Amino acid sequence: MARILLVDDEPSILNVLSTLMKSEGHESVAARGGEMAQEVLLGDRFDLMISDIRMAPVDGLQLLKTARHNRPEMAVIMLTAYGSVETAVNAMKEGAFDYVTKPFKVDELLMTVQRALEYTRVHNENEDLRRQLETRYQFENIVAESPAMRRVCEIIGRVARTDATVLITGESGTGKELVAQAIHAHSARKGRRFLPINCAALPEPLLESEMFGHVKGAFTGAVASKEGLFEAASGGTIFLDEIGAMPAGIQAKLLRVLQDRQVRRVGSNDSTAVDVRVIAATNDKLEELIKTQAFREDLYYRLSVIPIELAPLRERREDIQPLFNHFLRHELRANDPMPSVDPAAAIALERYDWPGNVRELQNAARHALAFANEGVIQRDDLPVKILNAVSALPAEDVLDSDMKGRSLRFFLRAKEREYLSQVLKSFDGDKEQAAKALNISLATLYRKLPDAEE
Numbered sequence: 001m002a003r004i005l006l007v008d009d010e011p012s013i014l015n016v017l018s019t020l021m022k023s024e025g026h027e028s029v030a031a032r033g034g035e036m037a038q039e040v041l042l043g044d045r046f047d048l049m050i051s052d053i054r055m056a057p058v059d060g061l062q063l064l065k066t067a068r069h070n071r072p073e074m075a076v077i078m079l080t081a082y083g084s085v086e087t088a089v090n091a092m093k094e095g096a097f098d099y100v101t102k103p104f105k106v107d108e109l110l111m112t113v114q115r116a117l118e119y120t121r122v123h124n125e126n127e128d129l130r131r132q133l134e135t136r137y138q139f140e141n142i143v144a145e146s147p148a149m150r151r152v153c154e155i156i157g158r159v160a161r162t163d164a165t166v167l168i169t170g171e172s173g174t175g176k177e178l179v180a181q182a183i184h185a186h187s188a189r190k191g192r193r194f195l196p197i198n199c200a201a202l203p204e205p206l207l208e209s210e211m212f213g214h215v216k217g218a219f220t221g222a223v224a225s226k227e228g229l230f231e232a233a234s235g236g237t238i239f240l241d242e243i244g245a246m247p248a249g250i251q252a253k254l255l256r257v258l259q260d261r262q263v264r265r266v267g268s269n270d271s272t273a274v275d276v277r278v279i280a281a282t283n284d285k286l287e288e289l290i291k292t293q294a295f296r297e298d299l300y301y302r303l304s305v306i307p308i309e310l311a312p313l314r315e316r317r318e319d320i321q322p323l324f325n326h327f328l329r330h331e332l333r334a335n336d337p338m339p340s341v342d343p344a345a346a347i348a349l350e351r352y353d354w355p356g357n358v359r360e361l362q363n364a365a366r367h368a369l370a371f372a373n374e375g376v377i378q379r380d381d382l383p384v385k386i387l388n389a390v391s392a393l394p395a396e397d398v399l400d401s402d403m404k405g406r407s408l409r410f411f412l413r414a415k416e417r418e419y420l421s422q423v424l425k426s427f428d429g430d431k432e433q434a435a436k437a438l439n440i441s442l443a444t445l446y447r448k449l450p451d452a453e454e
């Protein structure tokens with residue numbers, strides 16, 4: 001069944017068309033005239049529009065334009081009076097799927113409808129696939145299996161096209177620098193430099209001259225003038241890491257740079273215009289630093305034009321296995337075969353809480369690879385810290401007989417659901433409490449619940 005919008009200024013034709021579509025099992029909406037159709041079109045979705053060409057004041061060609069612009073996924077068939085084929089051809093140039101001359105033969109019309117629907121179905125499926133592939137593999141080096149990470153990739157794709165200032169937050173090791181690099185690498189600035197600076201690593205005077213530069217004699221030891229990172233990154237991107245640790249004096253200067261897009265070297269009276277995109281990152285809760293006045297609120301708003309939050313790995317467990325494989329692949333030498341991961345090892349990885357997030361997982365992969373024998377990574381090849389933590393978790397009877405021969409993914413899903421049901425039951429079905437106890441978001445819990453089968 002398809003949804004079809006019928007447009008004509010003659011009620012009798014609309015009646016005939018409605019009856020025909022209904023007899024084919026389609027649902028249709030009739031709009032009397034182009035004006036009404038434009039309104040209906042913008043408020044609703046259809047698979048197909050069948051429209052007369054000659055109407056007033058809004059004619060079929062105008063309507064076609066609105067449709068192509070706002071509903072490009074919808075096919076359009078034009079109806080044209082016998083003898084005005086030229087207009088119909090114009091309509092096809094404007095993106096109509098086909099035209100049928102009036103008075104129409106029922107068979108011919110229905111055939112055209114069928115072809116149009118078939119075409120849009122295939123076309124839209126392809127589009128969906130292409131879009132999925134794009135967001136998934138847009139960034140070759142970012143593994144994004146979980147909905148949360150895919151969303152982050154979407155945002156990266158979108159902000160990369162702009163010069164907006166970005167603030168990336170997330171626990172240590174969640175991939176903040178990787179995301180910052182991806183934004184730069186997919187922006188128009190990619191040919192210029194990406195310069196990171198760690199605001200927690202240098203004492204205030206050094207950080208200041210590092211960022212903004214200094215002139216000769218500005219302070220003891222300033223034997224020559226030196227350009228700062230803002231100047232060096234001109235045309236490119238500067239990455240201010242651990243921005244929460246930035247001293248108050250420098251916060252004030254940074255704010256001015258963001259406002260005026262000019263820097264003044266330490267000890268100089270002149271400013272230079274700079275064209276630099278700023279990306280900042282922190283694992284501090286800046287809102288709390290603002291409350292204790294350790295961080296300027298005005299600077300916070302300047303920085304967080306586009307906020308990107310990276311969830312801790314334990315809240316996006318779908319990423320664990322793909323990331324582990326990704327790191328194994330990276331660590332292997334050119335001709336080494338990819339090792340397999342024993343189910344018991346995979347389960348340990350899935351159950352562990354990953355306080356060090358992706359970086360800890362990366363280290364675990366290195367560790368496991370160094371200890372693995374004969375191309376198999378066993379549970380015992382994982383770092384001892386992980387094994388101990390997982391052993392302390394409540395036991396699961398992991399090898400039910402009906403699981404034999406199932407794929408690892410199936411098995412882990414089943415076990416996960418079993419565990420979720422148990423926890424949920426222990427909280428009398430209170431999903432909010434259960435999510436809290438499980439240390440996952442409520443949205444994640446809903447998605448994973450047994451009745452939310454894929």
Ligand SMILES: Nc1ncnc2c1ncn2[C@@H]1O[C@H](COP(=O)(O)OP(=O)(O)OP(=O)(O)O)[C@@H](O)[C@H]1O
Pocket residue numbers: 141142143144149170171172173174175176177178179283323326358359362
């Ligand atoms: N989604 C991901 N896909 C592939 N690799 C990732 C992903 N997330 C993180 N990594 C890798 O994990 C490591 C840690 O990431 P990164 O240094 O970007 O984290 P961070 O948030 O900046 O950490 P910190 O707060 O400690 O500075 C890096 O080697 C990075 O390439």
Ligand SMILES: [Mg+2]
Pocket residue numbers: 176177241
């Ligand atoms: Mg970092």
